[in-house]
Each structure stands twice: as C-alpha cells, then as structure tokens.
Amino acid sequence: MMEINKALHLDNKIFTSDISQEPIRKGFGQGLTESGHTDTSIVALSADLTESTQMEQFKDNFPDRFIEIGVAEQNLVTVASGLAAVGKKPFITSYAGFSPGRNWEQIRTTVCLNDRNVKIVGAHAGVSVGPDGATHQMLEDIALMRVLPNMVVVVPSDSVEARKATIQLAKTNKPAYIRLARDKTAVYTTEKTPFRLGIAQLLIEGSDITMVACGPLVYEAMLAAESLSKQGISAEVINCHTIKPIDETTILKSANKTRVVITIEEAQVTGGLGGAISELLSEKLPTRVFRIGVQNRFGQSGTVAELWKEYGLDSISIHNTAKSLVESKLNA
C-alpha cells in the first residue's frame, strides 16, 4: 500500500485522469503579479518573450514597472543589475537557452560576484518544449547556474508550486534562478501544500528505493511509484524543488533508509540534479545512485510523450529503471 504524505495536502485526484493540467510557467506569472502588488520595488524585464514567459499579467497590472529590452539577453541581465543597484528587485525572463544560456558571464560577473538581487527566470527548459527542437530545449541551465557562488536554483514541479516559489523568492535579497517548463503539467499540489525554499518534500514514503525528482518529472516519478507499488515495490518520492542549496537532511535520511537512489530531471544529468545528489551522497553517505535525465545528448523535435520516451524520462522508463535497481539490490 502506497503511503502518500498526508501533511502535504496533495490533490485528491492525483492519480486520476481528472487532475487539472497547467503549464508551470503560468504559476510564475501569477506569483510575480501577486508579489508586484505587495512590493512596489519589483520590476519585470522581458526580452521580446513577454507572453510566453507569462509576464503579460504583470505588464498589464504595472505598465510602469515593466521594461521591454528587446532581443538582447546580455543587456537584459546587465540592465537588471543596474536596476538592482538603485533598489529595484528585477525579475528577468527569456527562454532558458538564451538566459542564462547566452548571458552566463554577465550573470556571473554583474549579478553573482557583484551580489545584486536579480531573479533570472528561464522558461522553456527541458525536452518537453517539444516541436521547437534542440536549440530551444535548454538542458544545461541547472549545471550553469548551480556552479555559481551566490546563486539559488529552484525548479518548481507544478504551477501552484511555481507561484509559491516566485512569491518566496521575491522576498529574498539574493540572486536566484527559476527554471520553468513550457508544456502543461499535472497540478498535483494544492494551495494548502506547505512550501519552503530549500526544504525538499517527501511526497510518498517508501522503503525499497528513493526517487529524487524536480520539475515536471516529479509527477512522472509519482506515477511510477504508484505502478511500482502494485508490483510490491515501495518507492519513496522526494520533490527536490530547490537544487541549490540542496536539502541535505531529507536526502540523506531517505538514502540511509533505502540505500539506492534514482535522480530524475529533464536536464543533462551532468551537473544537474543528478550531479548535485551524487556529490552529496558520495561525500556524506556513499550510496548507489542512478541518474535519469538527458545523457550527454541534445534534444530534438517531437511531442512531449515521444521525447520523454526517447530520453527515458516518462513514468514507464522510471518504473523499469527503479524495478531493476531494486531487484539488483535484493540480489546483491
């Protein structure tokens, strides 16, 4: 019998086809507008992608605090650094491939080293961008941002969580990166679900294997846990929405219990969530880790279902990987 963490007040329809679906980025747009109402120093900068990065609502509500930069991502972040220098709290949006993809050095020098409160929002991350193909499916952003001193890295797993994450980040005075996916994702959390930056959530308790996921693949991990439970395998699922700073306590506790860990992300496993968990466990609690994610490849055009299958990211792939790991653990 699978044990869903009741303290998290997840949606009752979680494993039914009735569960509502929304793009994660939508929650960012709502959170930004809400924060804009309570904090007049928040400003929003767009690089010609206002609607698809969900800044439209902020722009409509606060036209004087919306700044259109045009197609110029290096300027996007450096103007934001200047605005932060005079007391503004800038959120900058683009597709993740361009920001933080193109403007990484400016982020390093003028935001992180310069310690300016700029929030970088990378939309359209992961292969689930779909038909646009490899150029627009950013897979290296987690690694690029995680390596920077002073940077917080957050990967929300549904739109409700993205809204909460945005509101909480707006209250911090440090640089941060928020990664958003393009496609609709099951909204499995609710308004009542507690959320705190830096604190991972134990969604499903289990004892055979730990599955640590982030972004839209958290729901896939839960689906896999459900199907595994029907085969007698008890999988623990952790939503690791904050990749930096990582919640060591929750991860170590779970790994100590199950002794085998899978990381699940829609990004390059090198330097991503898989990298972060491997680093933590190899230093503090050597544990078998298997990293699900993109394995040293680029994306390509296709539907989300086709692409998740191709790259081994869907719930069936997760299920199969978990099952074979548990079996090899038992046979060891």
Add this chain to the structure above:
Amino acid sequence: MKVLSHKELELKADNIRQDILRMLAHAGSGHSAGPLGMSDIFTALYFGGLMNYDPKKPEWDQRDRLVLSNGHINPVLYVSMAHAGYFTREELKTLRKFGTRLQGHPERVRLPGLESTSGPLGSGLSQASGMAYGLNMDGQKNQHVFCLTSDGEHQEGNTWEAIMFAGKNRLRNLTAIIDRNNIQIDGYTEDIMPLEPLAMKYQSFNWHVIEIDGHNFDEISGAVNQAKAIFEKPTCIIAHTVPGKGVDFMEFDYRWHGIPPGKQDLPGDPKAKDQLKIALNELRTLKGKILSEHE
C-alpha cells in the same frame, strides 16, 4: 569637497599619475597606459565639482554614480578615491596583493564606494543604463550616472545593446565617457576592429555626442556640464586621450596597455630598472616645464 581650479586640477592629476605608477610598480602587474590616459578625466570628475559624492558615506543615496566599465584601468579609480578620502593612500600599496580591498579588477562588495564589479568588457554601460532608468522611475532628477568605458570594448555586442536601450529610453541622466585612446591589447583599434565613425554611430542611436580633448580641463568640465543640461537624450563624451599620458616612453604605445613600470625591457624604452624613476621624474618636472624637481 573643495572644488579645484583648473590649474590646481593639473597638479592634482599629475600627483594621481605618480601614485598610479608607484602602485603599479609596487604591485608588479597591472595596466599603465589607460590609467595615465584617463587621469585628467577622473581628476575633473572627483575634484572639479562635476560629481556629487561623500567619501564618508559611500552609500549616500543622493550621490552621482560612477560606473567603471573597463575595470582594468582601476588604478586611476583607486588613486582618485584615495585622494578623495575613501581610504588612505597607504592602502594603495596593497593593490593586487592577497587580502586587499583593491583587487586586480574592481570588486564592489570588497570596497565601499565602488558602484560595480567589472573587468569583463562591455557590461558597464548596461548597468549604468539600468541605474539611470531606475533613478528616473523614482523621479530622482538630480542624480547623474557616469559610465567610463574604453574604446576597445565597443567591439562587444553588449555595449551596443546598451547604447540602443539608453537611446530608446532617452536616459538624460546618463553620460558615457569613452576613453578614445586608440589602443587595445593586440594593437591599434582601427587595425584590430575599426570603431569609426564612432560619433556618428552614437548619434544614429539617438545620443547626444561631444568630442573633446581628454586632457583639457576646460573641455572636460564644459562637456560634462553640457551633458547634464541636455534634456532629451543620453550623452556620449568621446574623450580623445593619449595612452600613457605624461610619460614620454609610454605615450601612444600599445605595448604599455597591460604592464607596469619596472617589469620588463621593451625595445627602445628605458631599461626596466629605470622605468619608474624616469617616469616619475618626468611627471614631477611636468615633462621639463619645471627645470628641476627642486625649483
């Protein structure tokens, strides 16, 4: 801060140049040509009454902002700040040493009074534009943002993104001052990647442009005051400067872009061991205008 006369500014700039060379020689690395070439501009800004600041309150919210985009000329910024009273001249000896607040390239979080961290070229004008935009949003009419840039960094795309942004938004409280000294590490700018016609380029991006002799205090202060008065546009002051200004063997010579005196022999120049002494002597005698150092 007492506003100096133009005659006094000349002497102040000369003293600043001497301190630049001493600190560079002491550090054993760093850039010589740019800081010497920009000494008159920095002197005018800090001591000629062109900029509002308070060295005792570096975060004073009514201050003008000086953003140094080409961070590698920071010796002239550090020496100017020391002379202005942000810290002692004694601290100049720590340039580029372990534990110093005077890092090899400026780091804002280490030294109060710096407005930004810079070194990688082409990002200062965007930051200055963001500051100017933000001050405008808050209706701050009396604060001006100065961005000091090199000519070479106009080869960076980021610089032109900023020029476009500032022109679009008519940032009247923003003034870019370009150190037009025509040199960069690999040679002369017009050989490496031509920038001309630089003035026309800025004009076509909707900026007001003033070209000056960057060593003439009348022209420097005239241009800065004009920039503050221009209401409709940001202003670009193209300051034609002599790299290595004040030291004969360094002037106009791109080989002196990135090295300090006393470090290496260069064909045609004084031996390394004599470079600092000869340079300081030249500065102290104002290139022979004063017959001896003691007159």
